[in-house]
């Protein structure tokens with residue numbers, strides 16, 4: 231296969247160019263290269279980097295979803311994660327199980343229970359009385375219940391991202407990092423200009439995370455995406471390891487209003503549990519490194535309150551706070567679709583803080599769209615047309 235080194239002009243035509251080497255773009259490129267398509271993956275920052283949404287050591291993988299479409303896609307996603315780990319000879323996740331905790335009358339909690347039963351996922355239902363017998367570290371409240379998903383666990387996120395990029399290259403793909411895409415000219419052949427060169431391809435996939443709308447603006451498309459700066463908080467165990475993977479403590483997702491709180495057993499930082507709020511403060515991705523004002527931290531206050539009420543063995547003060555970006559759609563469903571005007575431009579965006587575990591299937595679907603194939607799942611929940619048309623621009 232003919233390949234140009236980074237920065238060298240590539241005279242021939244790529245089958246597909248993928249913009250953005252986060253987990254979604256990297257999986258898309260991997261599937262394309264595995265199918266023998268000549269593929270170029272472009273990334274604005276030198277890799278690895280921590281400015282988007284795919285960095286960090288851990289992400290939850292789970293089958294427990296209130297929406298049937300994700301629960302269904304997860305069956306294949308687990309297989310593809312397994313396959314990638316086997317290809318690379320490195321395990322990419324650790325099974326820890328997950329507890330969904332909520333009021334037993336909460337509709338979202340009930341939908342999670344239903345999908346678990348429907349898909350025959352091994353697990354158990356606990357009442358507020360029976361849960362502490364099994365997991366003494368959690369103190370549920372009256373009227374609450376928990377359901378476990380035994381298949382769930384922790385994905386080793388940084389390792390997974392590096393692995394999928396390595397496998398993409400091993401299949402003949404070209405990855406050029408440190409090259410920002412500055413211009414896209416649509417057409418039967420799409421022309422992509424970066425800070426280092428000009429490339430041409432028969433199709434283009436845009437997986438630019440929180441930068442999606444910046445790339446789409448010159449293509450006359452704006453999606454209703456909100457970019458949020460998320461505090462990733464780690465909390466000290468009073469007895470090191472009590473909430474750890476070796477003590478078989480599970481991940482958890484507490485259905486709280488207005489946003490969920492979730493946690494992962496201590497592992498990446500010994501003695502520290504990762505416990506986060508499923509929302510953050512609106513921020514432009516270019517400004518994400520700027521510390522927020524103290525008044526903009528209601529999430530940490532909510533987390534302190536949760537930790538002191540539910541997790542008696544954890545110190546209710548974050549010991550480490552890192553950052554990451556969410557790109558949310560109004561309904562928190564992804565965007566997986568063609569550009570409405572340019573059918574060879576495919577968009578994967580709006581992963582709304584829950585896209586990592588699904589990246590193997592998302593990448594497959596985006597690769598299918600870019601090859602003009604019938605996608606292997608119904609894409610209705612992910613279409614751009616589900617959003618109301620924006621009001622016409624003022625004259």
Ligand SMILES: Cc1cc2nc3c(=O)[nH]c(=O)nc-3n(C[C@H](O)[C@H](O)[C@H](O)COP(=O)(O)OP(=O)(O)OC[C@H]3O[C@@H](n4cnc5c(N)ncnc54)[C@H](O)[C@@H]3O)c2cc1C
Pocket residue numbers: 249250251252253254255272273274275281282283284285288289290291409410411412437438439440441442445460461462506553554555556578579581582583584585586587588
């Ligand atoms: C704190 C946190 C916790 C999360 N927890 C979970 C979880 O437990 N389970 C789960 O499944 N998911 C989770 N997620 C969500 C998941 O991590 C994201 O959905 C996923 O990483 C999104 O990947 P992406 O490829 O769309 O975006 P990104 O990783 O942001 O990738 C986009 C890439 O595009 C590049 N780019 C942008 N513009 C250009 C340009 N002009 N030229 C070239 N390159 C460009 C960017 O630099 C970036 O590398 C979490 C996310 C966060 C932030």
Ligand SMILES: O=C(O)[C@@H]1CCCCN1
Pocket residue numbers: 290291292483490492508583584585
């Ligand atoms: O996707 C997930 O599994 C986690 C749990 C809850 C919210 C944040 N993301």
